[in-house]
Amino acid sequence: MKPINKFSMTLDSRSANEGFARLVASGFAALLDPTVEELCDIKTAVSEAVTNCIVHAYPNGVGNIYISAAIYENGLFKIKIRDRGCGIEDVKKAMEPLYSSLGGERAGLGFAVMESFCDKLSVRSTPGKGTSVTLDKYIKGKALAD
Amino acid sequence: MEMITSGKCMTVFLSGEIDHHTAAGIRKQIDEETDKLLPQVLVLDFSAVTFMDSSGVGLVMGRYRNVSAHGGRLEVVNLPEWCYRIMKMSGLEKIAKIHMTGGKR
Numbered sequence: 386m387k388p389i390n391k392f393s394m395t396l397d398s399r400s401a402n403e404g405f406a407r408l409v410a411s412g413f414a415a416l417l418d419p420t421v422e423e424l425c426d427i428k429t430a431v432s433e434a435v436t437n438c439i440v441h442a443y444p445n446g447v448g449n450i451y452i453s454a455a456i457y458e459n460g461l462f463k464i465k466i467r468d469r470g471c472g473i474e475d476v477k478k479a480m481e482p483l484y485s486s487l488g489g490e491r492a493g494l495g496f497a498v499m500e501s502f503c504d505k506l507s508v509r510s511t512p513g514k515g516t517s518v519t520l521d522k523y524i525k526g527k528a529l530a531d
Numbered sequence: 532m533e534m535i536t537s538g539k540c541m542t543v544f545l546s547g548e549i550d551h552h553t554a555a556g557i558r559k560q561i562d563e564e565t566d567k568l569l570p571q572v573l574v575l576d577f578s579a580v581t582f583m584d585s586s587g588v589g590l591v592m593g594r595y596r597n598v599s600a601h602g603g604r605l606e607v608v609n610l611p612e613w614c615y616r617i618m619k620m621s622g623l624e625k626i627a628k629i630h631m632t633g634g635k636r
Binding site: 400401403404407422425428429432433436439440482483489490491492493494495497498501 | 548550551552554555558582583584585586588589590592593613616617620621622
């Protein structure tokens with residue numbers, strides 16, 4: 386399946402960029418004429434993925450976050466958020482709801498939220514090399530929501 | 532963000548976007564006040580929140596820990612429907628006996 390449109394960008398893993406990243410992602414997804422709820426789902430899931438890069442992948446400094454997204458004729462919005470950070474030793478454990486390696490103010494819900502707010506979530510990680518998170522969301526859009 | 536204290540009840544009117552970036556400042560402001568006032572009831576009002584990810588849940592969990600450490604109680608009110616969805620995933624309303632009222636967007 387060929388995308389009808391795509392974009393990619395690289396940004397610094399600075400927390401100020403969390404808002405920017407979800408704004409760009411939702412702006413791009415807006416081309417599929419989504420409902421307010423669908424846009425909110427995308428913003429939330431992207432925010433979680435980007436926060437993970439900032440908090441976990443590059444805990445001691447600033448690294449690159451690579452974001453690429455595409456939209457397809459069938460309403461699929463696909464976004465990949467990748468880093469070259471520390472990677473995840475145990476992806477299964479990291480994805481458990483309420484588990485956080487950091488504790489404290491982190492709820493440990495990042496992956497659970499991504500999973501619940503999107504149609505598909507896939508996580509690939511190599512310790513020492515980085516992590517790649519792909520989110521799929523089918524936009525039914527305003528036309529079908531009525 | 533606005534904070535109103537009446538007797539031993541402190542209400543925080545959260546507004547705008549709550550993510551990992553903004554949560555740090557919000558947390559600091561609330562904690563400075565609660566450390567001083569030691570409120571019996573801390574109310575977090577979400578009615579003017581326009582975006583929230585799981586950092587909002589972390590914010591609530593952390594404040595719950597703080598107020599309950601000195602015997603206080605936490606209430607979360609006027610949660611927009613979509614905020615409630617995330618909050619519920621944490622099971623917070625069961626563990627923390629948090630009073631949650633849903634609101635309309």
